[in-house]
Amino acid sequence: MNAGTVWTASALIITALIGSGGPSLAWAIAQLGWIAGPTIVLLFAFVTYYTSTLLTTCYRSGDPATGDRNYAYMGAVRDNLGSLKIKLFELVLYVNVFGVAIGYTIASSTSMMAIKRSNCFHEKGEDPRHINSNPYMIAFGFVEIIFSQIPNFNRLWWLSIVAAFMSFAYSTIELGLSIAKLAETGKIKGSLTGINIGALTSTQKIWRNFQALGNIAFAYSYFLILIEVQDTIRSSPSESKMTKKASVISIAATTLFYVICGCMGYAAFGNMAPKNLLVGFGFYNPYWMVDIANAAIVIQLVCAYQFNCQPLFDHVEKTLGKKFPNSQFISREIEIPAPWRRSYKLKLLRLVWSTVFVIGTIFISMLLPFFNDIVGLLGALGFWPLTVFFPVELYIKQKKIPKWSTKWVCLQIVSVACLIITIAAAAGSVANVFLDLKSFKPFSTDY
Template sequence: MEQNANLKNYQSTSYTAPDEEHGQSLESQCLSNFFDDDGRLKRTGTVWTASAHIITAVIGSGVLSLAWAIGQLGWVAGPVVMLLFSFVTYYTSVLLSDCYRSGDPCTGKRNYTYMDVVEDNLAGMKVKICGILQYLNIFGTAIGYTIAASISMVAIKRSDCFHKNGKVDPCQISSNMYIIMFGIVQIIFSQLPNFDKIEFLSIVAAIMSFTYSTIGLALGIVQVKANGGFKGSLTGIGIGAGLVTPAQKVWLVFQAIGDIAFAYSYSMILIEIQDTIKAPPPSESKVIKRATFISIAVTTVFYMLCGCMGYAGFGDSAPGNLLTGFGFYNPFWLLDIANAAIVIHLVGAYQVYCQPLFAFVEKWAMQTWPNSQFITKEITIPMPLSKSYKLNLFRLTWRSLLVVLTTFISMLMPFFNDVAGFLGAIGFWPLTVYFPVEMYIVQKKVPKWSTRWVFMQLLSITCLIISVAAGIGSVAGIVSDLKVYKPFKTT
C-alpha cells in the first residue's frame, strides 16, 4: 500500500512511455531512482554510517564501570572476559543481520525492527516474551541512565565545593535534587514525538560520549605515570582481613561480568541500524557485517584502554565510576567538563532508548481505542521562530508518568554499578544470544544435531549460565547496598 501511495504521488509528474531497450516504463525507472523495493524512500546508509551508529550506541556510560569490573576480575580474567564478550556480540550480531530479510538476502521481505524479525521467524509466545524483555530492558536502562546522570551532577557540585572550601568541608550532597532535575528535563524532551525529531540529541550525545571517555582514558594514563607504574593484581581484589570474604568475591565477580555485558549491549537496535543501509548490491547483511566488525573492534580497543588504564591507575581500589576516582582537586575543571559531558550524553541516550517503548505503547493505544479523542487528537500550538507543535494529551500524560516512575525508582536505589550489572545480565542472553541464534537456525534451516547447531546451542546455554550468575551477583550487590542506604536521606 505504501508503494502504491508513492506511485500515485509520482504519477502527477511522469508519464509511461515504454523503454524499448530495457522493457520497462520510464516511470518505473524513475521510481527505482527514488524508492526502494518496499516503497520507502531510498536508504542511503553505508558501512561507515552504520559503523558510526553502532559505535555511538555501544560506547556509553557503561565504559566508566569497566575499570572497577577489571578490578574484580584481575589482569588475567578481566581482559579475557572483555574479549569473549566482544566475540560473542560480534558473532550473534552476524547471525541477527542475516535475518533482516526473509528468504533471499537481496530481494526478500524486509523486517524493520527487532520485534519484526522475531515475529517473522519465531512467532507465538516467543514474540511476547521478546517484547517483555526488550521493553523491560529499555525501562531499566532509563533508570540506570538517571542514576548515572545524578552521580555526575553530584560530582560536579562536590568538586566545586571542595575547591571553594577545602578539605575541612565534607561537602555531603544528596543526589535526590539532581535526580529530580534530570527527570524534569526528560519530561520536556520526551514530548518530541519520534526518532526523526531527536536526531540533534543523538548527534550531541555521540560527541559527548567520546569526550568523557577520552578524558577518562587520559586521566588514567596520568594516574599511572604519577604512581610510577601499573597497579593491580592477576586475580583482582583479594580475599582476607580488611578486604572481602569469599562469598563477596564471588558476587563481585558475577556483578563485574554483568557490567561488561551492559557495556556491550546494543543488539536490540541492530536491525533498525541495518534498515538505514542502501539497497543491494551488496546485500544489507554484508554491509552490516563489515560495519559490526569495524565497530566492535574499535569499541573493544577503546574499552580495553579505558578499563585497563583505569585499573592500572587505581588497582583494586578502582571506583565504580572511573571519573569519581581522580579526587576533586586537580584538574577539577577537566573533571567537571567530563561529568557535564556525561549528563548531556545521558539526556540524549535516555530518549534514544525510550523511543521504541514510547512508540509501542502509543501504537497499541491507537489500535485499542481508535475513536478516543484523548488518544488521537492533536492540539496545534504556535511556536516562535519555528513550526507549530502538535500536542497530544495521551503522549503528554503517559510519557510524563513513565519519566516520573523511572525518577522515583532511581531515588530509591541510586547504585549505578549494581543496576548496570543487573541490566546487562537480564538483557544479554535473551536479546544478544538466544533470539539471534534461534532465528538464524529457523532462517537458514540449520539441521538439528549438526555441528553448527550443537555449537550454537552450547554457546546459548553457556551465555545463559553467565547471565544468571551475573544477575544473582548484581541482585546481591543491590541487597547489600540497601542494608546501609536510607531512601531519600543518604548523601
C-alpha cells in the same frame, strides 16, 4: 533511500557501543584481575561479534537477497518466530527499555553530584561527601518529561551527533586522566587475580566477580539498533556482508578502546579503582576537566534516554489508538502557540503516559541509586536474551537448521553457556544491591 556504507554503519555502531558502561570497566577489571579481566572483555567482544553475524543474516525475511526488509529487531522477530517468542521478546524489550531508563537516571544524577562535590571542594575547601541524589534525579526527570513531548525525537540526526561527540569526549578524558595518574605515580598497580580474599570475604569476592561480568556485558549492549543500522546500508553488495564487516571494525575498535581504558584505570588505581572512574576522579586536578567529562555524560544521557524510550512511547500510543479509535483522551491534541511555528500540538496521551513513565523511573532510581549494581543487573538481563538467545533462534529459523544437527547443538551450547553467565551476573548484582540496602534508607539517606 538506503545509501549507507561499511564506514557509516561502523560509525553508528561505535556511537551506540561507547557509552555509559565505560567508566565502570576499571572497577570490573579490578574485581577480576589482570588475567581474567581483559580476557573476559575479549570473550564478550567475540560472542557479541558472532551473534551479530547471526542477526544480520535475518535482516530480510525469506530470501536473504530479495526478501522484504525488516526495519527493526522487532520486525525480524515477528516475521520469523512464533507468537509465544514474540510476546517474550516484547516483554524482554520493554523491561530492558525501562531498566535502561533507570540506569540513565542514576548515572546522570551521579555525574551531576560529582560536579557539585568537585566545585564545592575547590571553591570552599570542604568535602561534601554526603549529597542527596534525589533533587538531581528529579531535575533530570523534569527535563526528560519536556523532551518526551518532542515528536520524532529519535529522528533528529544532529542530536545523534551531539550524543556521539559527548560519548567520545568523556571517554577520552577518562583515558587521559588514567594515563596522567599512572604517570604521576610511576607505578602499575593491581594484581593477577584482582581484589584478594581478606580485603573481601570469599562470598563478597564471588558476588563481585559475578557483578563484574554484568558490567562488562552492559558495555556491549547495542543489539536493539543493529538491524536499524543495517537498514541504512545500500543493497549492493548485500547488506548482510557489509554489516558483518562493519561489526568487525566497530567491535574491534571499541574493544581496543575498552581494554585500554579499563586497563589504564586499573593500572592507575589498582584494587581501589572506583565504581565510576569519572566520579572517583572528583578531587583530582585538573578538576575542571573532570567536570567537563561529567557534564558530557549528562548531556549524552539526556539524549540517550529519549532515543531509548521514544519507540516505546510511540508503540503504546499506536496500540491504544487502534484499540480505542473513538477515545477523546487518546486522540485529543492541545494547540500551544510557539514562536518558531504557527502552533505546537501537544498530545494529551503522550503527556500523561510519558510523565507516568518518567516518574516511575525516578521513583525506582531513588529506591536503588546504586550505579554499579544497576549497570551490572541491566547488562545481565539484556545480554542473554537480546544478544544471544533471539539471534540464535532467528538464525536457526531463517536457515532452517535441523533440530539436533551438529550446528543446532553447537548454537544451543553457546546459548546455554551465555545463559549461565547471565544468571551469575544477575545474581551478583542483586546480592550487592541487598548489601548496599543494609546501609541505605530510601528517600532519607544520602548516598
